[in-house]
Amino acid sequence: MLNMKNVSKVYRTDTVETHALREFSLIVEEGEFVSVTGPSGSGKTTFLNIAGLLEDLTDGAYELDGRDISKLNDKERSRVRNEKIGFIFQSFNLIPELNIFDNVDVPLRYRGFNADERKRRIEQSIEMVGLGSRMQHLPAQLSGGQQQRVAIARALAGEPRFLLADEPTGNLDSQMADSVLDLLAEINAAGTTIIMVTHELGLADRARRNIFVRDGQVSDNAPELHLASMAAG
Amino acid sequence: MFRYYLKLGTLSIRANPMLSALMVAAIAVGIGACMTIFTVRHVMSGNPIESKNDQLYHVQVDNWNPDDPYEEPDGAPVQVTYLDAKALFDAGRAFRQTTSFKTSRVVQPDGDDARPYQEDARATTADFFPMFDVPFLYGAGWDRASDETQDHVVVLSRELNEKLFGGEDSVGRTLMLNDEAYRVSGVLDTWNPVPKYYDVNNNPFEAPARLFLPFSLAIAGSFDNNGNTSCWKPVEEGSGREGFLASECIWIQMWVELQNASARQDYMNFLNAYVEEQKLLGRFPRPLNNHLRTPSEWMKYNEVVDEDVDVLLGLAILFLVVCLLNTIGLLLAKAMRRAKDTSLRRALGASRAELFKQHVIEAGMIGVAGGALGVVMTWFGLRGIESIFIEYEFMQHLVRMDWSMVTLAVVLAIVSALGAALYPTWRTCNITPASYLRLQ
Numbered sequence: 001m002l003n004m005k006n007v008s009k010v011y012r013t014d015t016v017e018t019h020a021l022r023e024f025s026l027i028v029e030e031g032e033f034v035s036v037t038g039p040s041g042s043g044k045t046t047f048l049n050i051a052g053l054l055e056d057l058t059d060g061a062y063e064l065d066g067r068d069i070s071k072l073n074d075k076e077r078s079r080v081r082n083e084k085i086g087f088i089f090q091s092f093n094l095i096p097e098l099n100i101f102d103n104v105d106v107p108l109r110y111r112g113f114n115a116d117e118r119k120r121r122i123e124q125s126i127e128m129v130g131l132g133s134r135m136q137h138l139p140a141q142l143s144g145g146q147q148q149r150v151a152i153a154r155a156l157a158g159e160p161r162f163l164l165a166d167e168p169t170g171n172l173d174s175q176m177a178d179s180v181l182d183l184l185a186e187i188n189a190a191g192t193t194i195i196m197v198t199h200e201l202g203l204a205d206r207a208r209r210n211i212f213v214r215d216g217q218v219s220d221n222a223p224e225l226h227l228a229s230m231a232a233g
Numbered sequence: 234m235f236r237y238y239l240k241l242g243t244l245s246i247r248a249n250p251m252l253s254a255l256m257v258a259a260i261a262v263g264i265g266a267c268m269t270i271f272t273v274r275h276v277m278s279g280n281p282i283e284s285k286n287d288q289l290y291h292v293q294v295d296n297w298n299p300d301d302p303y304e305e306p307d308g309a310p311v312q313v314t315y316l317d318a319k320a321l322f323d324a325g326r327a328f329r330q331t332t333s334f335k336t337s338r339v340v341q342p343d344g345d346d347a348r349p350y351q352e353d354a355r356a357t358t359a360d361f362f363p364m365f366d367v368p369f370l371y372g373a374g375w376d377r378a379s380d381e382t383q384d385h386v387v388v389l390s391r392e393l394n395e396k397l398f399g400g401e402d403s404v405g406r407t408l409m410l411n412d413e414a415y416r417v418s419g420v421l422d423t424w425n426p427v428p429k430y431y432d433v434n435n436n437p438f439e440a441p442a443r444l445f446l447p448f449s450l451a452i453a454g455s456f457d458n459n460g461n462t463s464c465w466k467p468v469e470e471g472s473g474r475e476g477f478l479a480s481e482c483i484w485i486q487m488w489v490e491l492q493n494a495s496a497r498q499d500y501m502n503f504l505n506a507y508v509e510e511q512k513l514l515g516r517f518p519r520p521l522n523n524h525l526r527t528p529s530e531w532m533k534y535n536e537v538v539d540e541d542v543d544v545l546l547g548l549a550i551l552f553l554v555v556c557l558l559n560t561i562g563l564l565l566a567k568a569m570r571r572a573k574d575t576s577l578r579r580a581l582g583a584s585r586a587e588l589f590k591q592h593v594i595e596a597g598m599i600g601v602a603g604g605a606l607g608v609v610m611t612w613f614g615l616r617g618i619e620s621i622f623i624e625y626e627f628m629q630h631l632v633r634m635d636w637s638m639v640t641l642a643v644v645l646a647i648v649s650a651l652g653a654a655l656y657p658t659w660r661t662c663n664i665t666p667a668s669y670l671r672l673q
Contacts, residue, residue: 049667054580075584082582089670093577097244107581109237154581 002028002051002162002193007060009046009216020046022216023060028195030161033188035207036197043216044197045166051195052085052164053077065161082110086155086192090167092147094139094154100126101135104154111158125153129183145176152183156192163187165196169203181206234590242595249567253599256563260603260646260653263556265610268642270542270549272615275638276631277438277538280529281426282365285490289364290497291531292321292487294508295522298465302519309522310463311434311535312483315452317511322358326503327489328496329364332448333357334485335435335460340444341409342397352393353459354444355432356451362388362419364490365431370394372404372419375447379418383450387415390443394420410444413454427631430528432486433535435460438631458484481516489525501525557653564596564657576666585662592658593651600650604643608634611642 009021021043028034038044049055050062053069062069065084072080086107087093094103101122108118126132129149131142139147148168155163165184169177181203188194188208196207204210212219246253280286294317295309303310313321318332336356341349361367362374371394375386387408394403394417403417428437446456455474464482472479491497504523511517526534568575575588583591615632 045667052580054667054670055665075586078579078582078584078587081580087580087670093573093580093670095574095577097248106578109234110578110582110584110587158582 001030001063001065002026002195003061003063004047004051005061007050007057007062009043009050009055010058020216021050021057024213024217025060026211026218028193031188031191031193033185033194033206033208034196034211035204035209036195036211036213037199037201037204038213038219040199042213044199044213046216047213048164048166048195048197051162052087053081078110082107082158084161086158086160086163088148088151088155088163088165088168090170092139092144092151092171094147094150096139099136099138100131100142100150100153103139103150104157107154107158121157121159122153125157126150128156129153143176145172145179148172148176148180149183152180152187156187161193163192163194165194167198168196169198169200177203234587235594238591238594239598241591242598245571245595246598249570252563252567252570256560256567256599256650257602257606259556259559259563260600260650261606261610263553264604264607264642264646264649265614267546267549267553267645268607268611268638269614269618270546271641272611272634272638273618273631274538274542274546276427276633277542278532279427280430280532281428282430282528285364285366286527286529288490288492289528290489290491290500290525291528292489292504293522293524293526294321294504294517295519296481296483296511296517297519299518301465303463303465307522309524310483312461312463313485313487314481314483315478315485317507318485318487321487321504321507324503324507327500328492329360329490330488331358331361331364332485332487333361333432334448334451334458335432335442336446336451336456337459338410338444338446338456340393340397341412352444353442354446354456355442356446356448356456358448360490361431361445364488365426367424368422370420370422371402372417374445375418380447380449383447383453385413385415385450386418386447388419388421388445389417390421390441391423393443410446415446428532428537430532431488432460433532433537434486437532437535437537452478460484491525497525553649557649560650560653561656564654565660568592568657568661572661572664572669575661576664576669579664579666580670588662589658592661593654596650596654596658597647599654600647601643603650604646607646608639608642611638 004024004026007021007024008019011018011020024043024047036044036047046055050057064080069077095106104122104125105118108121113121126135129152131146131149131153134142134146139150142150168184169180172180184194184196185206198204282289292313293309293311294313295303296314296317297303297310302308322330322332334356336354337351338354339349340352358380359375359377370391374388375384379386387410389397389403394400397408398406403420406417408415408417425440429439429441430437462482462484464480466481468480468482469476489500491500501523505521508517508521508523578588611634615634619632
């Protein structure tokens with residue numbers, strides 16, 4: 001379970017103080033598929049970064065699977081990221097000089113699995129996203145949708161409890177976006193908790209719960225379309 | 234993970250070939266400059282007789298001018314007079330002892346076509362060879378009896394034996410020198426101590442003589458001294474050779490072998506007693522100033538390594554530092570270019586420690602490449618020095634690169650690369666991953 005209570009995040013420069021999150025509170029239960037929407041600059045991505053332990057929070061409390069994240073050192077936080085969290089980014093973030101197999105291998109290396117176990121997991125996850133015949137291809141040799149599938153395979157290879165997706169279909173055409181969302185739905189159905197940030201309300205409707213963020217806080221005043229979809233869901 | 238990081242390092246170097254090449258070149262140029270000078274200094278400051286350094290002693294007694302020391306403020310003369318050399322040698326108070334000076338002989342090879350020519354020689358005593366562990370290919374040096382009886386015996390260097398006798402065992406054969414017949418008693422194996430510690434007064438880096446003859450014979454035969462001679466009192470006019478031998482001129486090098494500290498103290502006491510005795514005879518007007526110096530002490534005392542070489546070495550190290558600063562700049566540029574990759578790895582579970590290892594191993598690879606190229610640069614640097622000083626034959630002994638220097642070059646390059654990588658790596662490991670992963 002993910003539990004954020006009164007989390008705030010402030011970015012400071014010499015002259016400017018920006019409040020990206022203000023007393024942000026959210027609980028995400030095991031197995032949920034939550035979409036996070038909101039206007040640009042509302043704090044969606046900051047929330048996701050803090051949830052994924054990519055950034056420190058300024059104030060408040062954050063527990064992941066019952067562990068107080070603020071008390072973890074770098075090594076422990078890295079281990080939590082590696083074992084419990086999978087990331088999917090809008091720009092895929094594949095390593096261009098590594099082939100598909102080696103890209104999916106990256107988080108498994110830090111996990112300390114032996115070669116056989118890594119190979120099994122890599123092949124299984126790449127097969128799952130339908131790219132079994134492309135394991136030796138470089139990212140540049142794949143389409144955008146295929147690259148995002150590789151990114152999903154990489155996120156899934158470690159069998160994480162949480163999948164954090166930041167605009168996962170932002171760089172894809174609608175057909176590819178649909179197929180990626182179908183895949184995420186499958187993954188969620190298999191038990192993985194998914195939190196997806198998107199600015200497209202249509203895509204947000206594919207989630208089972210929708211969170212609207214405005215001015216760094218979870219807002220009750222969601223757009224009509226959004227509320228309608230929530231009611232329908 | 235080590236092999237994995239090696240693979241990542243290789244990929245990273247391939248992905249940034251220009252940047253990597255510049256870093257390797259910067260390190261290699263710095264290492265090359267540094268190691269070129271260091272190699273020369275290393276050879277100059279070496280001690281070829283390290284194994285007997287605590288048994289061999291150069292003898293110094295101060296017979297110099299009471300009003301003007303040999304060297305300010307109270308340095309004793311660096312050679313001895315014939316009077317003292319003979320007296321100390323004849324006393325035979327050391328386990329082994331040798332007196333020697335640089336001379337030359339006209340070699341008259343066999344054969345009608347062979348023309349006589351002048352060859353450098355060293356007049357010395359029988360103990361010279363066992364004292365300095367001189368290796369023999371054939372035969373041996375002469376015995377102490379030959380010193381007393383002024384035998385016409387000669388020891389040849391390996392090169393001279395090859396020239397005169399085609400490299401055959403020439404022991405027992407006759408060699409004509411200045412119209413006198415000498416019996417070859419031995420042929421040296423390759424022997425080229427650098428520096429030439431037993432005679433640093435006459436260019437410590439010139440090659441050893443190729444002929445060795447008995448000291449007593451050279452004195453009796455009035456062989457010329459081709460080395461340095463210094464006098465603080467003029468030789469009595471018209472006294473000829475006898476007057477020179479009886480003078481206070483210094484021109485002979487004297488070494489003794491003393492097997493332990495007690496023997497050294499005994500010999501020092503003997504030297505002091507000898508000088509006190511000489512004072513009663515009107516010699517040695519200065520206060521007691523006798524010294525027994527080991528080969529390493531002796532070379533240091535004579536500043537065999539010129540101060541200029543140390544200054545050059547300092548400049549070379551400074552140059553290496555400048556090259557490393559460039560490398561740091563290049564590494565920072567590379568780190569910035571790879572910030573997204575680093576951030577991604579952080580997101581996927583790499584701790585700072587793991588990233589540090591990855592980047593340090595990559596820097597080490599750059600260092601190995603820089604070191605290897607640095608060795609090549611050093612070789613070219615040494616050849617450059619050799620070509621600049623081509624007219625000085627002794628330079629070829631100073632520009633030799635041994636395995637210890639090759640190893641040092643590579644190790645220095647790796648350490649330099651790791652040192653240069655510390656700050657960029659620290660920066661890399663401390664970036665906030667979110668700020669780079671957000672970039673589209």
